[in-house]
Amino acid sequence: MTLSEVSWNLNTLGDFVIMRSNGQPVYNFCVTVDDATMAISHVIRAEEHLPNTLRQALIYKSLGFPMPNFAHVSLILAPDRSKLSKRHGATSVGQFREMGYLPQGMVNYLALLGWGDGTENEFFTLEQLVESFSIDRVNKSGAIFDSTKLRWMNGQHLRALPSDELTKLVGGRWKSTGMLTESEGAFIEEAVELLKDGIDVIPDSDKQLSNLLSYPLHDTLTSAEAKPVLDDNLSDFSSSLIAAYDSGELLTALEGGHAGWKNWVKSFGKTLKRKGKSLFMPLRVLLTGKLHGPDMGASVVLLHQAGICGVVAPQAEFVPLNERFNMLRQLDWEALTKNPPLVEATATTSN
Numbered sequence: 001m002t003l004s005e006v007s008w009n010l011n012t013l014g015d016f017v018i019m020r021s022n023g024q025p026v027y028n029f030c031v032t033v034d035d036a037t038m039a040i041s042h043v044i045r046a047e048e049h050l051p052n053t054l055r056q057a058l059i060y061k062s063l064g065f066p067m068p069n070f071a072h073v074s075l076i077l078a079p080d081r082s083k084l085s086k087r088h089g090a091t092s093v094g095q096f097r098e099m100g101y102l103p104q105g106m107v108n109y110l111a112l113l114g115w116g117d118g119t120e121n122e123f124f125t126l127e128q129l130v131e132s133f134s135i136d137r138v139n140k141s142g143a144i145f146d147s148t149k150l151r152w153m154n155g156q157h158l159r160a161l162p163s164d165e166l167t168k169l170v171g172g173r174w175k176s177t178g179m180l181t182e183s184e185g186a187f188i189e190e191a192v193e194l195l196k197d198g199i200d201v202i203p204d205s206d207k208q209l210s211n212l213l214s215y216p217l218h219d220t221l222t223s224a225e226a227k228p229v230l231d232d233n234l235s236d237f238s239s240s241l242i243a244a245y246d247s248g249e250l251l252t253a254l255e256g257g258h259a260g261w262k263n264w265v266k267s268f269g270k271t272l273k274r275k276g277k278s279l280f281m282p283l284r285v286l287l288t289g290k291l292h293g294p295d296m297g298a299s300v301v302l303l304h305q306a307g308i309c310g311v312v313a314p315q316a317e318f319v320p321l322n323e324r325f326n327m328l329r330q331l332d333w334e335a336l337t338k339n340p341p342l343v344e345a346t347a348t349t350s351n
Contacts, residue, residue: 008054016055028055036065044135047072071135074142076113084145100202102161105154112153113143123156155200167192170205177206179316187302187309194298212299213306215289215319217327221336225291229281235333237282240272245325254304261297286328289319 018029025033031052035043050072060067078084096106108124117124117132124132158166167184170192175183182188195208220226244250244264253264269279284296293299306312307320319327 006050006053013054018059028052029059032056032059032065033063035068036060036063040068042069042071042135044071044073046075048075071138073138074114074140076145077142079144079146081142081144100204101150101154102157105157106150108157109150109153113145114139114141122153123160151200158199158201159196163189163193166196169202170196170199173202173205174209178313179206179209180311181313182311185309185311187305187311190298190302190305194294194302197294210316211290211293212302213312213316213318215324215327217285217289217324217331220285220289220291221331223291226285229285229291230336232278232282234282234285235331235337237272237274238286238328238331238333240268241283241286242325242328244268245321251304251321254301258297258301261301265297287321287324289324 016028017026019025053070053072057067057070076084093106097103104126107126107129108122111124111129111133112122115133115138118137161169167189171180171183171188174180174188180188191209191212192205195205195212198208199205221230241250250264253260256263265279265283269275272279274282280296281291284293285291287300287303288296303321306318307322312318
């Protein structure tokens with residue numbers, strides 16, 4: 001079907017064997033009888049089985065079985081265009097499942113290896129694939145197995161899951177790895193919603209949660225990228241932020257959730273006569289210890305919840321807000337501003 005008409009030189013066929021001398025039938029006889037008795041209408045298999053087709057067709061005819069439609073598709077190839085094998089990574093369904101891949105993501109990706117519906121669309125549910133698939137659109141050339149594309153595809157399906165289903169998967173992962181003591185609840189639901197864009201396979205969620213809970217303030221402040229933030233009177237900004245925390249003003253705002261945080265930030269910015277990047281970058285650095293990350297307001301509200309809900313396990317290395325402010329109080333701002341930020345140096349040698 002995929003290769004159109006195929007012909008053989010019958011002189012090369014010979015009187016082929018269908019039964020060994022010990023009475024055991026050979027492969028071609030077995031598969032023919034097996035498919036025929038199961039009323040298989042279409043035999044779709046790898047092109048390396050093409051040489052068997054003539055022998056099997058003759059057995060079908062000899063036994064009076066109806067002839068199925070045969071289609072031979074190209075092999076899936078490794079990135080180096082060699083035959084895909086174990087040396088290129090996971091090759092079994094079980095291995096991919098253990099790696100955190102969803103069945104629907106895997107099916108979608110495999111369907112697109114050598115096939116397309118003629119549009120730019122790449123995301124298909126199983127129902128859409130059944131509706132759209134046609135053997136006529138299968139390519140004759142071998143498809144390259146791209147693990148990066150598979151991860152991306154899986155991420156699309158992961159984020160398309162109903163929120164409760166995604167929360168169950170990720171929450172269960174966090175509990176099983178010992179990062180959290182519970183697998184469900186308000187904190188888990190909000191954390192999954194915040195972090196899901198960084199999750200392509202379920203194990204990715206470990207790193208995402210760890211990044212949220214960590215506080216690498218010193219590494220951030222001594223990086224070259226942080227210099228503009230540091231030079232923008234960050235020490236004075238830090239003093240004002242500490243005062244807001246010590247007065248209870250910030251904690252009261254965080255108790256009000258996202259709305260409370262937004263109102264407080266607006267008021268805090270007016271007090272400092274700051275807005276936009278000059279307000280939000282220092283807040284992100286001082287409260288999260290990072291220059292980049294998911295939505296800052298949602299992150300800070302979650303950090304506050306993590307400190308009071310009791311679901312974060314000790315091994316998660318969570319740094320709660322009170323410890324973060326203790327670290328801010330102990331910072332040597334004079335040393336930070338005097339010492340140049342750390343930059344990656346390129347080693348050179350002379351011969």
